Amino acid sequence: MAIQVRERIRVEKKTAALAACAVSKAFRPTRVVPGGGMTVRAVDAVSLSVWRGEIYGLLGANGSGKSTLIRLFSTLLTPDEGTVSIFGLDIDRDELAVKRLINRVSVEASFFKKLSAMENLVYAGRLYGVPPDESRSKVVSILRRLGIEDARMKEPLEKLSRGMQQKVAIARAFLTTPMLLLLDEPTTGLDIRSKREVQTFVRDLRDEHDATILLTTHDLDEAARLADRIGILHHGRLVAEGTPEELAVQHGGGTLEDVFMTLTGRRLDDADATDAERPT
Amino acid sequence: MIANAGAQLGLAYAFVEREIALSKRYWAWEIVWLVYGIVTSLSVAYIGLAAPTIAGGSSDPAVVSRLVLYLLVGTITWRFLGLIFEQMAETIAWERWEGTIEYTFMAPVPRVTHLLGMCGATLVRALGFSVAILAAVALFVPVDLSHANVLAAIVLLLVGAVAFVGLAIASAVFPLLWTEKGLQMAYIVQAVVLLVSGVYYPTTILPGWMQILSFISPATYVIRGMRDALLDGADLAAVWPNLWPALLVGAISIPLGMRVFLWAERHAKRTGRLKRSG
Numbered sequence A: 001m002a003i004q005v006r007e008r009i010r011v012e013k014k015t016a017a018l019a020a021c022a023v024s025k026a027f028r029p030t031r032v033v034p035g036g037g038m039t040v041r042a043v044d045a046v047s048l049s050v051w052r053g054e055i056y057g058l059l060g061a062n063g064s065g066k067s068t069l070i071r072l073f074s075t076l077l078t079p080d081e082g083t084v085s086i087f088g089l090d091i092d093r094d095e096l097a098v099k100r101l102i103n104r105v106s107v108e109a110s111f112f113k114k115l116s117a118m119e120n121l122v123y124a125g126r127l128y129g130v131p132p133d134e135s136r137s138k139v140v141s142i143l144r145r146l147g148i149e150d151a152r153m154k155e156p157l158e159k160l161s162r163g164m165q166q167k168v169a170i171a172r173a174f175l176t177t178p179m180l181l182l183l184d185e186p187t188t189g190l191d192i193r194s195k196r197e198v199q200t201f202v203r204d205l206r207d208e209h210d211a212t213i214l215l216t217t218h219d220l221d222e223a224a225r226l227a228d229r230i231g232i233l234h235h236g237r238l239v240a241e242g243t244p245e246e247l248a249v250q251h252g253g254g255t256l257e258d259v260f261m262t263l264t265g266r267r268l269d270d271a272d273a274t275d276a277e278r279p280t
Numbered sequence B: 001m002i003a004n005a006g007a008q009l010g011l012a013y014a015f016v017e018r019e020i021a022l023s024k025r026y027w028a029w030e031i032v033w034l035v036y037g038i039v040t041s042l043s044v045a046y047i048g049l050a051a052p053t054i055a056g057g058s059s060d061p062a063v064v065s066r067l068v069l070y071l072l073v074g075t076i077t078w079r080f081l082g083l084i085f086e087q088m089a090e091t092i093a094w095e096r097w098e099g100t101i102e103y104t105f106m107a108p109v110p111r112v113t114h115l116l117g118m119c120g121a122t123l124v125r126a127l128g129f130s131v132a133i134l135a136a137v138a139l140f141v142p143v144d145l146s147h148a149n150v151l152a153a154i155v156l157l158l159v160g161a162v163a164f165v166g167l168a169i170a171s172a173v174f175p176l177l178w179t180e181k182g183l184q185m186a187y188i189v190q191a192v193v194l195l196v197s198g199v200y201y202p203t204t205i206l207p208g209w210m211q212i213l214s215f216i217s218p219a220t221y222v223i224r225g226m227r228d229a230l231l232d233g234a235d236l237a238a239v240w241p242n243l244w245p246a247l248l249v250g251a252i253s254i255p256l257g258m259r260v261f262l263w264a265e266r267h268a269k270r271t272g273r274l275k276r277s278g
Helices: A002-011 A066-073 A095-101 A117-127 A132-145 A150-154 A162-175 A192-209 A220-226 A244-250 A256-264 A268-275 B002-025 B027-049 B051-055 B061-098 B101-106 B111-140 B150-171 B173-177 B182-196 B208-216 B218-232 B236-271
Strands: A016-027 A040-051 A055-060 A081-086 A102-105 A180-184 A212-217 A229-234 A237-242
Touching (some): A016 A066, A016 A212, A040 A081, A040 A212, A040 A237, A055 A066, A055 A192, A066 A180, A066 A212, A095 A102, A102 A162, A117 A132, A117 A150, A117 A162, A132 A150, A132 A162, A162 A180, A162 A192, A192 A220, A220 A256, A229 A244, A229 A256, A237 A244, A237 A256, A244 A256, B002 B111, B027 B051, B027 B061, B027 B111, B061 B101, B061 B173, B061 B182, B061 B218, B150 B182, B150 B218, B173 B182, B173 B236, B182 B208, B218 B236
Parallel strands (some): A055 A212, A180 A212
Antiparallel strands (some): A016 A040
């Protein structure tokens, strides 16, 4: 089914790569704790569409529901309410076909740390039906482009820096040529240079490979630099959506920081500090 | 259909290849577990050799030899079955700890293929360990296999592996649902199976309520049948009374284990438990 969808998308111009309709997700406590253990509504009736070939930035403070939303879109969570479709396929009914079209990079680069980048990526490729020989040549090419030397590709990942591990995580997602790439704060914790390299790669990925990208970030500069459209998430709700220019016009002008402050009542840095404890 | 089966085999092999690569990287730990397995089996064999001294009397060497083989068959068969049982749960717990569990469950691999791949990797490891332990023990302790029916023993071992795969899949649900204590729960189940399955003694000496548990443990039949085949040379027809219950448990436990695992995955996705821990 995923192959048919890829074929259909090739001929269609304006396609919703991702369509979420009134999606909600709440987490309930597993046990009753005196004075605590309240149900947390992490995502609250969010509706959004990401068009094919678009980079959509989801901006929000820590605990605003960004990661929960990404986990819902990547089939790791099931919504309590609402529907999500990827290129017209329902993520619940057509789960396996959806999985063939997407990939995700999380804020933590999760790998078998004793295995090398090459071993991890060849394994990941196998899971997506990419033959090992094809994977190996693609891995070398992608990692070189991300600035990782050949010799380091065979070292255990635990010996690579956090920035390098994150680049390998991006390479893992790219290796499977996803139609929709879900990036959950891919540059958090990276130094400026690594951050710029990753941002350039993300943009190139869209331009050269017709990928659609949903990017979550709490970095205003990154959102403005990469995203064609931006959605602002606050306490699990999508409170605004548009291009950076549209957002500025609709919410009193100024910078993206000003727009965020107008909508949430706080600066993004302050909101991060205050909301850090809110589970998602 | 054949092409799809080939594709599924390729996907399943990914898990076997991954485990082999991990074993190479963690070679020091593999040696630790191998030495531990050899030492445990040897210790049990020496208990058998020392039985006349411990009991304070003399015994016919043939009786002692039979006792040693009786104990060795139990301990090595259990090592094989136990490894199958524990590795499935450990793999899920390990993936959770590494954070790769999200990527494994997000990959476009049917869950049945995923679980069969994990079982394949587990069988390769369990077989390698058991053969190495048997070879090492034979260097130290005289093992009389002159009456053994090897074919019947191999068939029993294969059937036992199939029966344990279902239990192992079901036990992997514990670390999937209980992030912190799931693996411990799986170990407790494994320990109870060890106690009631007659690994070191006939199940007839157990209290009545434990014998009920031994009745539903496939290890009971596999170990009893292995002893018949290796100590008394029982052929396939003679071990059939122990073979069919193990086959029956396998036929029930594999689809049941898969169903339980699929239910647990859906529950984990509903409650947000499918994520990194550690």
